[in-house]
Amino acid sequence: MHVHNYEKLWLGASLLLIVGFISTIVYGAAGAGITMVNDEGGQVNPKELGNTSGFDDPGVTKVGPNEYEVHIVALQFAFQPGTVELPANSTVTFYVTSRDVVHGFEVAGTNANTMVIPGEVSQITVEFDEPGEYGIVCHEYCGAGHHSMAAELIVREPSNFTMQDDTQTPTSGNETTNATATPTGGESA
Amino acid sequence: MSTPGETAGETVESAREMLPDNSFLIQYPHVSRVVRSLFLTAFVAFGIGAFMGVLQALHRTGIARIVESADYYTFLTLHGVLLAIVFTIFFLAGVFTWANTRSLDRPPVSKRFTWFWVVTMSAGTAMAGIAMLAGLLPSIDISADVLFTFYAPLQAHPIFYIGLAVFVIGTWLAGIDWFRQFLAWRREHPDERIPLQSFMVLTTMIMWFIATLGVAVEVVVFLIPWSLGIMPAPNPLLTRTLFWFFGHPIVYFWLMPAYLLWYTVLPKIAGGRLFSDPLARVVFVLFLLLSTPVGIHHQYLDPGIAEGFKFIAMTNTMFLLLPSLLTAFTVVASIEHGARQRGGTGYFGWLKALPWRDPAFTGMALAGLMFAAGGFSGMVNAGMNINYLVHNTLWVPGHFHLTVGTAVALSFMAGAYWLVPRITGRKLYSRPIGLFQVVLWFVGMVFMSAAMHRGGLAGIPRRTAEPQYPQVAFETVAGSVGSLRLQLAFGGVLLFVSALLFLMNVGLTAMNNKPARGLDSALPPALSGPEQSPTVLDNLKLWALIAVVLVILAYSLPLYSIVQGAGLYPAGQEASPAVIAPLLEVIA
Ligand code: HEM
Ligand SMILES: [Cu+2]
Ligand SMILES: [Cu+2]
Numbered sequence A: 001m002h003v004h005n006y007e008k009l010w011l012g013a014s015l016l017l018i019v020g021f022i023s024t025i026v027y028g029a030a031g032a033g034i035t036m037v038n039d040e041g042g043q044v045n046p047k048e049l050g051n052t053s054g055f056d057d058p059g060v061t062k063v064g065p066n067e068y069e070v071h072i073v074a075l076q077f078a079f080q081p082g083t084v085e086l087p088a089n090s091t092v093t094f095y096v097t098s099r100d101v102v103h104g105f106e107v108a109g110t111n112a113n114t115m116v117i118p119g120e121v122s123q124i125t126v127e128f129d130e131p132g133e134y135g136i137v138c139h140e141y142c143g144a145g146h147h148s149m150a151a152e153l154i155v156r157e158p159s160n161f162t163m164q165d166d167t168q169t170p171t172s173g174n175e176t177t178n179a180t181a182t183p184t185g186g187e188s189a
Numbered sequence B: 001m002s003t004p005g006e007t008a009g010e011t012v013e014s015a016r017e018m019l020p021d022n023s024f025l026i027q028y029p030h031v032s033r034v035v036r037s038l039f040l041t042a043f044v045a046f047g048i049g050a051f052m053g054v055l056q057a058l059h060r061t062g063i064a065r066i067v068e069s070a071d072y073y074t075f076l077t078l079h080g081v082l083l084a085i086v087f088t089i090f091f092l093a094g095v096f097t098w099a100n101t102r103s104l105d106r107p108p109v110s111k112r113f114t115w116f117w118v119v120t121m122s123a124g125t126a127m128a129g130i131a132m133l134a135g136l137l138p139s140i141d142i143s144a145d146v147l148f149t150f151y152a153p154l155q156a157h158p159i160f161y162i163g164l165a166v167f168v169i170g171t172w173l174a175g176i177d178w179f180r181q182f183l184a185w186r187r188e189h190p191d192e193r194i195p196l197q198s199f200m201v202l203t204t205m206i207m208w209f210i211a212t213l214g215v216a217v218e219v220v221v222f223l224i225p226w227s228l229g230i231m232p233a234p235n236p237l238l239t240r241t242l243f244w245f246f247g248h249p250i251v252y253f254w255l256m257p258a259y260l261l262w263y264t265v266l267p268k269i270a271g272g273r274l275f276s277d278p279l280a281r282v283v284f285v286l287f288l289l290l291s292t293p294v295g296i297h298h299q300y301l302d303p304g305i306a307e308g309f310k311f312i313a314m315t316n317t318m319f320l321l322l323p324s325l326l327t328a329f330t331v332v333a334s335i336e337h338g339a340r341q342r343g344g345t346g347y348f349g350w351l352k353a354l355p356w357r358d359p360a361f362t363g364m365a366l367a368g369l370m371f372a373a374g375g376f377s378g379m380v381n382a383g384m385n386i387n388y389l390v391h392n393t394l395w396v397p398g399h400f401h402l403t404v405g406t407a408v409a410l411s412f413m414a415g416a417y418w419l420v421p422r423i424t425g426r427k428l429y430s431r432p433i434g435l436f437q438v439v440l441w442f443v444g445m446v447f448m449s450a451a452m453h454r455g456g457l458a459g460i461p462r463r464t465a466e467p468q469y470p471q472v473a474f475e476t477v478a479g480s481v482g483s484l485r486l487q488l489a490f491g492g493v494l495l496f497v498s499a500l501l502f503l504m505n506v507g508l509t510a511m512n513n514k515p516a517r518g519l520d521s522a523l524p525p526a527l528s529g530p531e532q533s534p535t536v537l538d539n540l541k542l543w544a545l546i547a548v549v550l551v552i553l554a555y556s557l558p559l560y561s562i563v564q565g566a567g568l569y570p571a572g573q574e575a576s577p578a579v580i581a582p583l584l585e586v587i588a
Helices: A004-033 A044-050 B012-016 B030-058 B069-104 B111-134 B158-188 B196-227 B237-248 B247-269 B277-292 B295-299 B307-319 B322-341 B349-353 B360-381 B395-424 B431-457 B481-510 B540-566 B583-588
Strands: A060-066 A067-076 A079-080 A083-087 A092-096 A103-107 A112-114 A122-130 A132-137 A152-156
Touching: A004 B307, A004 B322, A004 B360, A044 A092, A060 A083, A067 A083, A067 A103, A067 B277, A079 A152, A083 A092, A092 A103, A092 A112, A103 B012, A103 B431, A112 B196, A132 B012, B030 B069, B030 B481, B069 B111, B069 B158, B069 B196, B069 B247, B069 B395, B069 B481, B111 B158, B158 B196, B196 B237, B196 B247, B196 B277, B196 B540, B237 B247, B237 B540, B247 B322, B247 B360, B247 B395, B295 B307, B295 B583, B307 B322, B307 B540, B322 B349, B322 B360, B360 B395, B360 B431, B395 B431, B395 B481, B431 B481
Parallel strands: A067 A092, A083 A152
Antiparallel strands: A060 A067, A067 A079, A092 A122, A103 A112, A103 A132, A132 A152
């Protein structure tokens, strides 16, 4: 088959471009350490969140010197809790799940972003370096009141920050306690 | 282009006698009728969809609010379904029916069968349409406010899902019709290469058969029984994954008829010839192979799917760039050849020799240009970890209004200016209006899409009726959010005006009593013809087999692990709104 020289040149350049794109992604993952939301969060029963550790009392938990966990329940049409306060210079792991339909979770203007699917727990780890106020929006259509579904995230100077529910019993160390808490019934087909 | 012999009293009937014997309408009056009826449905859907579009553009920017925010999503569902599914696929069916017949030079095998699939597709559309529209009437207990992605456990009325299933079956029957037509041709031409347009139709349909399996299983196995209250709610991650199994390749289902027009019609309009027939075949084979095993790139941010599967989808997606880059080359080379045939010279000077006054040419050229821009924003979406920044923000509709909303839709409009006279025998009502209209679409889209892209970078979500949230301050990189909103709405209004002009121009063409002239239906042969390419390219069975194997490789493990995770019917899933279940409880 006759392939014109210009075609060959173009083909080569195209392949180079594609390999280049893939390399930037690989660099982002391996070099910059950006990982994707994955299956680590495990499964929960959306009707049993009240009995699921972490989601029974959603909010911030301190799990290490500068490490926090935040459990968030998305429901039509709100996030629980509606306000999240965290100290700056901390590493925060969000566990987000839904009580009803598919929602989204996006800290507007940042790349903290995930889908929220009932039955699945989305686990994302984010670092907050600077104090500031952020909005959290639901970015997936979830019903007639979808446009009213938002929450606040306030990152405070570490000196201004106190845990609101210090008295609460701490969850067990660094482990992701919710992740395997209530595996659901499997196939009932 | 009025000729001296043309008089006011001349009717189209008498003018038909003046059409050349090899014009499509004279050779295939029945097929022309089929194409006309498919186009009619496509254009009605386009009109309603465009109206919803401008309402959305005005509403979500807070500029003019005619409906309640809660009803916004009914409009958005109509917009997505009518434009991305009904308009595109009915138009495609018309183009494919025309192209398969023209290039095989024989009609479909059975008139009844052809009308059967037209009616099936239309019936499915009507059912889904009724369910969506009923959402606006609270007095009727039917709704389908689920958007065109219908993620469970959001629930629509069963007739919405049944309508979708019937529609998809209609498209399968259409594909079978085109294959039968081809096989009948093959019996008479055992040793010939498949004519190029038919090759494009067949490879696209094989891709479609494979891709629609995902949505067919989703709808028929899970959603219909669930919405009828017979089965429990399915695993939402599983149904999403089945949806995107189909949801990415549908993108290429939209695009392939536009490519068919770019490869085969555009060179003719430009006065030249297709640069390379073999390369065109390679491109369509690549799309057949790579379109489906990439759907997980729509689920980069889904929990419950391991990163490795996402990575595989990402690499496949990047390789899917190749056929589009090759297309860019071939199309530009073919147009340049046309320009030089018309006396164009110089490095770029040849551009001036192109038929810019022809809306069919200019529309497709602008569509191609926008597609290049859409390709770049698409690369950002495809870049797995960069996707975090834009996922489900306004950036995404900004992206696909460049691709399906312009590369495809504008090519279809331009193609209609060329094709409608050929299937009606009537002269295009107005070329200047046509030209103005395609340019207006381009300009409107520059405004709307640029504003959407920038809004997305500021974190403004898609699919929302409200411009503002009390808790959130969206910050743009440059310019104020207010000016972005104005641009978005302004672009939307231009687009709507352009859509109206198009519908008016085509409508008046269909009623035009001036006969079309010189409709030779032959397309010029390619500069490098198919005889120079290996015959294995035409081995459709082989490509279909490889495509299936790739799909199995890409999807079996992810599907297995999703079902392993939460099961097929996980506990605690509940429909919202529950459509039929309460009804059943009342009866029981
Ligand atoms: C008059 C021209 C058009 C206007 C003014 C328009 C406007 C819009 C706007 C503002 C949105 C975003 C809504 C939101 O996310 O809240 C949207 C979404 C969308 N548009 Fe268009 N559009 C037009 C034409 C088209 C065309 C021609 C197509 C495809 C052929 C198309 C396909 C879509 C799809 C698939 C969505 C996403 C729906 C969803 O999120 O469920 N639009 N459009
Ligand atoms: Cu929502
Ligand atoms: Cu895709």
